[in-house]
Amino acid sequence: MFKLKSFYVHAFIYVIGLLIYVLKDYYGVPFNFFPIRCINSVVMVIWTSVFLVSAIDLFASYKIFDEEWEERKMKSLLDKKTITQKWE
Structure with missing residues (x-):
């Protein structure tokens, strides 16, 4: 919410x-x-x-890195943690 409000303030000043x-x-x-x-x-x-970078960061990052991506990444990190490392 704060990022969106600050973006609109920046847009108005721009x-x-x-x-x-x-x-x-x-x-x-x-x-x-x-x-x-x-x-x-x-x-x-x-x-x-x-201004364009902040707009892309605010609006496109939600489309690229949505909740599904976050869940997949979290699962991948947890799977890596549970795999035991074998030393020879």
Whole structure:
């Protein structure tokens, strides 16, 4: 629940940052105060990458590593633990 809420907060802030970037670079709106002045293409590429990775981590990891996968992995680890090691 906390991961989902923090993702939506990050998405909201990202949309605001993207809107400011588009207004500044493509429409020439003069934002000359410190944090806004530093938003450029490099910052937006990095921020977009981080945002996409967090979205993939949140939504795709549940599909790839679902409960069935977790049960299989747990069973495999427990089976390895119960196998006795033979020393010669």
